[in-house]
Structure formats: C-alpha cells, structure tokens
Amino acid sequence: MAIHLRAHAFAANPLRGLSASAAVSPSAAAEALRSLLDPGSASAPSADAAHSHPHLSKILPFRRGRPLARSPDHPPAAAPAWSLAWLPPSRVPGVPPDAFVFLGAHGEGDGKEAAAYWAIDVGEGEGLRVSGGGDGDGSTYVDLRTLMVATDWSDKDAMGELAIAGHARALLEWHNTAKFCGACGARAVPTEAGRRKQCSNESCKKRIYPRVDPVVIMLVIDKENDCVLLSRQSRFVPRMWSCLAGFIEPGESMEEAVRRETWEETGVEVGQVIYHSSQPWPVGPNTMPCQLMVGFFAYAKSLEIRVDKQELEDAQWHSREDIKKALTFAEYEKAQRTNALKVNQMCKGAEKGQSLSADLNVETGEPAPMFVPGPFAIAHHLISSWALEGAPKLPSSFSNL
Ligand SMILES: [Zn+2]
Structure with missing residues (x-):
C-alpha cells in the first residue's frame, strides 16, 4: 500500500492557480476591500478593463501564526473535517487596509463572480479587534501543524484549505520579519496588496520580495545492500x-x-543525486516561514557512519523490510482522526488553555519499533517510493506538477 497524493501537502493552492490569479488583480481586490471596510470614503472605482472587481471579500485572521479554523458542531461518526473560518470585512472594523495581505481569488457560483481572499495578523491582547474567533462561536485559532496532521489527505478540498493556510502563514510571518529595509534600515511598507514591500526612504525605495529558503532533503540509498540511511x-x-x-x-x-x-x-x-519532488513547508520555525523542501534520492559511495552529535541524535542504515514495517499506515490514519477530533474539541472550546500542538503521535497497543513521518511530509514519499516501488525513478504522481 502506498499513499499517492495529487500534490504534496501545502502545494496545489486553489487560490494560486493560473485561472484564479487571472480573475482578480491585487489592486482591484484592494480597491474593493477598501470600499467595504470604509464605505463612506469610497472613491469611484477606477477603470480596470483587464480585471473584474471581486463581489466578495473573505478574510482569514491569524493569531501567533495560527489560522482561525472551525469544525462542525455535531461531528459525524467519522473524523470531523475542519475548515478555515473566513470572516466578512464587517467583522474586522477599523483595521487599516494596509494590514491585509492578498492571498488570491477564486470564481464563485457560475464562475463569473469572483471572491478575493485576504489574511490578517490580529496579534495578541492589544491586537486588532476581530469580532468572533475563539468566543464559543465554533471557531478558534489552531496550530498549523495540528491542522496538517488532522487533514484527510484523500480529501482534495481539505488539502486545498491546508495549502491556503500555509501560504497565508508564510506571507504573514514574512511581513513580521521583514519590517525594515536591509539596505538602508528604513521602515519597509507593504505594496501590491501585501504581496511585496518597499523601503519608505525616498532616496532608497528598494523593493523587497518574500523570500523562500530552500532546504535539501535526501534519502541516502545503499544500492548493494538494499538499505537506506535514516536519522533521528x-x-x-x-x-x-x-x-x-x-x-x-x-x-x-x-x-x-x-x-x-x-x-x-x-x-x-x-555519488549520484536524483531529484524527486519539492514541497512548500510553512510549518518550520517562525523565523523561517517560507521553506521549500527539495527532495532527492542520493546514492552512497561509502557506508561507514560517523554521526555528528551536534546535529543528530543518531543515524543508521535500515533494510527495506524494516522500512516497510515503519510505514505504519493504520497509525497515520489514527493520528489523522485523533487530531481531527482534537481540532473539533478546540473549536467547541472544550480544551481551552491546554497545549494541543500535537505532532504525529502514535499510541497503540503494539507500537512499531520505528516509524517514519506521515503522508503530509515529503520525507514520507521519498521513503515509501523507495520501499514500495523498487528502484527510485521519477514518480509519476509528482513529476508534472
Ligand atoms: Zn532602503
């Protein structure tokens, strides 16, 4: 058994498709949002022949990197599905338009009426006033890693919601860490509906773009002994x-x-290094919110292991049979259901105040001696491709995305 995803978790964002981005320009979306936030000050809409103005503006608040999520009141017997808790502009009164970050647009109904999607960081305590959210209305701020594990990877719409939340978190965290111009030190101000920044110093005006930090992730293979190198x-x-x-x-x-x-x-x-696929990874540390995991198969030329204890706890060669046992599919499904229920309870306010930032937690009667990350992580797909599909080759499920 192997889990083939249409795309990695956090990729295939439905608001970033080519048709979606063509529907509404950032400037048209910003103009529509400004008039909704402050109807009295609305100027006549500028003529924008190429882009329509969105009919709807939807806002996703974040607090400390956590999106506002909701889960159904009465979950069915199966694991309840979470969804993002989009708010109308009327729920975020008095917020300056510059604080919103444009996420993209999506056609609504028959495809003619577009909705524009925005994210905003509402901060703590003295932060921006947002009505609703964690006030017993069935929604609350949930850690993105918890949502990641809670997402049913076979549900295309749920994976789309996760990708939107990941993109939004990466952009908002970038705004938090790119407050000043790196060239002259003056304040950087948002432009293009929050998708870029620009230095406020008139003699500098440096344009500042969101950065992506690429990370190489590799499955090192000993072809002769049919083993792979994994670390802890x-x-x-x-x-x-x-x-x-x-x-x-x-x-x-x-x-x-x-x-x-x-x-x-x-x-x-x-020796030889072969590209496999790549995955946006917005759940790293806050200072590195825009990681891109770039996955490779790497063939070993030597086998002796000397672990750098500063970096790793351990590193060992593992046989194909051991790796197959470590692909604990029943436990991945259990972790997904457990976390989905946890999100549901959080949204109901049942476990307020408790720390629920659960990673993959596999508690069973007879735990496997080892396991590898679940299908939300590129590491899983590198490892399962090798273990279940024989010799590494470009996997068809990812090669054309
Ligand atoms: Zn500058």
Whole structure:
C-alpha cells in the first residue's frame, strides 16, 4: 500500500492557480476591500478593463501564526473535517487596509463572480479587534501543524484549505520579519496588496520580495545492500526516523548541498543525486516561514557512519523490510482522526488553555519499533517510493506538477 497524493501537502493552492490569479488583480481586490471596510470614503472605482472587481471579500485572521479554523458542531461518526473560518470585512472594523495581505481569488457560483481572499495578523491582547474567533462561536485559532496532521489527505478540498493556510502563514510571518529595509534600515511598507514591500526612504525605495529558503532533503540509498540511511534528531517524537536535510550554502548547487550535508552529518559519501519532488513547508520555525523542501534520492559511495552529535541524535542504515514495517499506515490514519477530533474539541472550546500542538503521535497497543513521518511530509514519499516501488525513478504522481 502506498499513499499517492495529487500534490504534496501545502502545494496545489486553489487560490494560486493560473485561472484564479487571472480573475482578480491585487489592486482591484484592494480597491474593493477598501470600499467595504470604509464605505463612506469610497472613491469611484477606477477603470480596470483587464480585471473584474471581486463581489466578495473573505478574510482569514491569524493569531501567533495560527489560522482561525472551525469544525462542525455535531461531528459525524467519522473524523470531523475542519475548515478555515473566513470572516466578512464587517467583522474586522477599523483595521487599516494596509494590514491585509492578498492571498488570491477564486470564481464563485457560475464562475463569473469572483471572491478575493485576504489574511490578517490580529496579534495578541492589544491586537486588532476581530469580532468572533475563539468566543464559543465554533471557531478558534489552531496550530498549523495540528491542522496538517488532522487533514484527510484523500480529501482534495481539505488539502486545498491546508495549502491556503500555509501560504497565508508564510506571507504573514514574512511581513513580521521583514519590517525594515536591509539596505538602508528604513521602515519597509507593504505594496501590491501585501504581496511585496518597499523601503519608505525616498532616496532608497528598494523593493523587497518574500523570500523562500530552500532546504535539501535526501534519502541516502545503499544500492548493494538494499538499505537506506535514516536519522533521528533529539526534537523528534520517540521512535521516529526520517531523511537527512539541510540548508544550501551560497555558491553551492543543490546536488552539492546533498553531498556536503550527508558527509557532515553522517560521514557517508554520496555519488549520484536524483531529484524527486519539492514541497512548500510553512510549518518550520517562525523565523523561517517560507521553506521549500527539495527532495532527492542520493546514492552512497561509502557506508561507514560517523554521526555528528551536534546535529543528530543518531543515524543508521535500515533494510527495506524494516522500512516497510515503519510505514505504519493504520497509525497515520489514527493520528489523522485523533487530531481531527482534537481540532473539533478546540473549536467547541472544550480544551481551552491546554497545549494541543500535537505532532504525529502514535499510541497503540503494539507500537512499531520505528516509524517514519506521515503522508503530509515529503520525507514520507521519498521513503515509501523507495520501499514500495523498487528502484527510485521519477514518480509519476509528482513529476508534472
Ligand atoms: Zn532602503
């Protein structure tokens, strides 16, 4: 059994499709939002022949990197599906238009009437006033990792919601960390409906774009002995093993980064490196919200392991049979259901105040001696492709996305 996704978690955002972005321009969306937020000050709409003005504006608030989510009041017997809790502009009164970040647009109804989607960071306590959200109205702010694990990966719409939330979080966190111009130190102000920034110093005016931090993630393969190299970091939950990964240094190709990171962390030499697929990863640390995981198969030229204990807790070669047992599909489904129920309880306010930032938590009567990350992570697909589909080749499920 292998789980084939249409796209990785956080990819295939329905608001970023080519037809979606053609429907409404950021400036037309911003103009429509301004008139909704403050109808009295609305100027006559400018002529924009190329783009229609959206008929609806929907706003997704975030608090401390967590989107506002809701879950049905009376969940069915199966795991309840969460959804993003979009608010109308009337629920965020008095917020300056510049605080909103444009996420994209989507056709509504017969496809003629478009809706524009926005995100906003409402901060803590003294933050922006948003009516609703965590006030017993069936919605609350939920950690994106919890939502990630709670999402049914076979549900295309649910995966679309997760991708939208991930994109929004990455953009909002970028706004939080890119407050000043790196060239002159003056304040950076949002432009293009929050999709860019520009230095406020008239003599500088440097344009500032959201950055993406690429991370190489590799499954190192010993072809002769039919084994792969997996590692553990001290922050991992017990029994979890995963692929090696690391940042790319200036002046280095991705293939070189794969070889250098593998050598530095485990002492294993890598020869051939084959690209597999890539995954946006907005659930890293707040200071690095726009990571892109770039996945590779890497063939080992040497086998002796020397673990860099600064970076890793352990690294070991694992046989194909052990890896197959570590692909604990029943446990992935259980973790998904458990987290979906957790989100449901949070939205009902049942577990307010408790820390529920659950990663994959696999508690069963007879736990497998090891497991690998669930299908929301590219590591899972690198490992399962090798274990279940034989020799690595470009997987058809990802190659053309
Ligand atoms: Zn500047």
